[in-house]
Amino acid sequence: MATATTPAAADVEMVEVSELRRRSKPSDRVPSSSSSSPGPPPPPRRDGEEEEEAAASVERAFADRPVPTWREQLTVRAFVVSFFLSIMFSVIVMKLNLTTGVIPSLNVSAGLLGFFFVRLWTAAIEKVGLLRQPFTRQENTVIQTCVVAAYDIAFSGGFGTYLLAMSERIAGQATEGNNAQNIKNPHLGWIMGFLFLVSFIGLFGLAPLRKIMIIDYKLTYPSGSATAYLINGFHTPQGAKIAAKQVKKLGVFFVLSFFWGFFQWFYTATDDCGFHKFPSLGLQAYKNTFFFDFSPTYVGVGMICPHIVNISVLLGGILSWGIMWPLIAKKRGSWFSADLPDTNLHGMQGYRVFIAIAIILGDGLYNFLRMIILTTFSLISQTKKKNASTLPVSDDGTATSTAAISYDEERRNEFFIKDQIPWYIAYGGYAVVAAISIGTVPQIIPQLKWYQILVAYIVAPILAFCNAYGTGLTDWSLVTTYGKLAIFAFGAWSGASHGGVLAGLAASGVMMSIVSTAADLMQDFKTGYLTLASPRSMFISQVIGTGMGCVIAPCVFWLFYNAFDDIGISGTDYPAPNAAVFRSIAILGVDGFSSLPKNCLNLCYIFFAAAVVVNLIRDLVPKKVSKFIPIPMAMAIPFYIGTYFAIDMLIGTVILFVWQLVDRANADTFGPAVASGMICGDGMWTLPQSVLSLAKVKPPICMRFLSRRTNDKVDVFLKTLS
16 A cells, blocks of 8 residues: 655645646535534444444445446536536636746636536426436535636636747747747647647556556545545535535625725726836835735735745745835846846846746756656555555556455545556557647647657656646645756757757647646546546546536637737746746756856855755755745745735735734635635636737726835926926
C-alpha cells in the first residue's frame, strides 16, 4: 500500500501559479455522511472491527440507495447544466489567466453549483409529477468532472501562455525571434482545430492504469478525494442544508461583486482612470505598483489561497518592486542604455522577466526532480510489497491485497472494476488520435515537424505517468514544467533559422495537453471511486467536457482578444504575464543568453540557486517550521507584473484569518463560498463589459488621481480657458 506524505501540499489548497497546481484538499468542514443519514442496519461485521468504524462509514449511509448504471449517470440535464457552468467558469479562468495568471481552486464552486442547479431542476419537475430519475451523487460527480474538464482548457489551452506567446503582440516586445517564421497570430479557426487535435490524446494514455493507480497503489489524489467528500456530503440531508446555505452566500456575493464591477466601469473612460488606478498607499508607492485596486476577484483569490501563498506573493513584490528594481534603475546608462523604454527586454523589462524565469525554472526543476525521486522510491516500495502479478496493464482483475478491507473499500472496489474501459479502446484511441495529430498539426504550424510530434507522443505517456503518479502522492501537477522543458528541447532541435521559437511553443502545447489531461483524468477516477461513479461515465464525461472546452475556451478568448486591444502588453489591465515568460524562455532556448542585459545572467544564477535552496529547506525542516517559509514560485509572480494584486490577496487572507479567529466553523464552511461568489461575480461582469467594448460604448466618467503640484497646474490651466 502506498502511503503518501504531502510536505507542502497537505496544508495547502493550491493556486495554479504557473508551475504548481493544487486544486483542493480534503476538508473536515464537510459534514460526515453517516451523521445525518444512518441508512439500514450494517451487514455482518468482521472480527476485530469497532463500532466507531461502522459509524464512520460513508457507504453504509448510502447502502439503501441503488447505484445507477453508467448510462443512467450520463443524463441530459447533467450535460445541459455542465455546458452553462463551463461557460461561466471559462470566462472567469480566462480573465484570471490574462491578468495575473493566479488561478485558485474552483472545483468546490463547480460541484456546489452543479448540485444546486440540478436540485432546482429536479424539484421543479417533481412538483408536476414528471420526475423519472432522482438526482444522485454519481450524476453530481459527472457534472463536476465535465465542468472542470471544460474550464481546464481555458488554462491548459495556452491562451495566457504558449498560444498567445506566438502572437505578434508578444513578439513585438522583444528584438529577437520576432521574424515572420516565429510569429503566428491568434485566429479562432486554427486555435480551435489545434486544441481538438492535442487535447484528447491524454485521456487515452493512462486510462488502462486506473486500477493500478487507485486500487493497487491506493494513491490519495487529495483534490479528487476532496471533491468526493464534498459531493458525498451534499447528498446527505444535513449536507444538502449546508449546501443550500453555501449557495445562498455565493449568490449574495456574486450579485454584490457583479454590480461593483458595473459601478466601477462608469469611471474608466480611459486606461488611466477608475478605482483600479487609486493610489491608496501614496503616489510614490503607486509608481512601484503598490496599491489596492478594489478588485473583488483577487480579494476572493486571497481568501481561497493559503496564507503562505499570499504572504509569499507580497514578499516577492516587496523584494522586486520595493528593493531590486529601484536599485537596478539607478544603473540606467551603465548596465543598459538609458534610451531604452522600461518595456524593452534589453532594459528594465529584461531583468524583470528573466529573473522571474530563473526563479520559476529553479523551483520547477527542483520539484520535477523531487517528484521523480518520490515516484521512483514509491514504485520500488510497491514492487517489494506485492508480487509481479499485481502490476498488469489490463484492468480486468480484482483487488490483490489479502489483508482485510473495510466495507467502504470493498464496495468501492466492486463498482470501480465493474464497468471496464477496454484496453483496445484506450490504446487504439491513443494511436488513432496521435496519427491524426501527427498528420495535421504540421499543417497548422509548419515549423513543428511531424517526426517531432511523433517523438513527443512516444515520450509523453512516460511523463504523463510520472505527473499523474506524483499528483496522486502530493497533489502537485507540474504541467508547465514539462511545457518549459519541451520549449527548450524542441526549440533547440529546430534551431533559430527554422522557426525554433514557434516550434518550441507549439511543442510545449502538445506536451502540456497530454500531461495535464492525464493527471486530471486520474483525479476524476479517484472522485468516481469514492462516490461509486462508474469509471466509464467518468471517462465519457471527461471526453464531453474536453470537447466543450475546445469550443467554449477559444470563443471566450476570441471575445477578450477582440474586445480589449491591450491584451499581452505590459502595464495594461490584461498583461498576460505568462505569455511573455513563455516567449522569453523560447528565445533563450534558441538564441542562448545573448539577449540578456548586463549582469542579468549573474542575478539569474543567484535567484535560480536561491529557489532551489529555499525549496530544499522547506522539505528538510519540520512541517511546523516549513509552513512559515515562503514559496519561491509564488514569490516570482509579481517580479514581472507588479504588486497591486498582492495587496488585494493580502486583504483577502486577512479577512479570512480574522474570520477564522472569530468563528472558525463558519469561516471554514462559508469562506470558500463567499470567495467564489466574489470571483464569479467580478469575472462574469467581464462578459457585458466585452460586449460594450465591441459596441464601442465608452464609460462616461474619468476618475483620475493627481499629485497636489500637478493639480495646481491643472487648476491654473483651466482658469486660462475660462
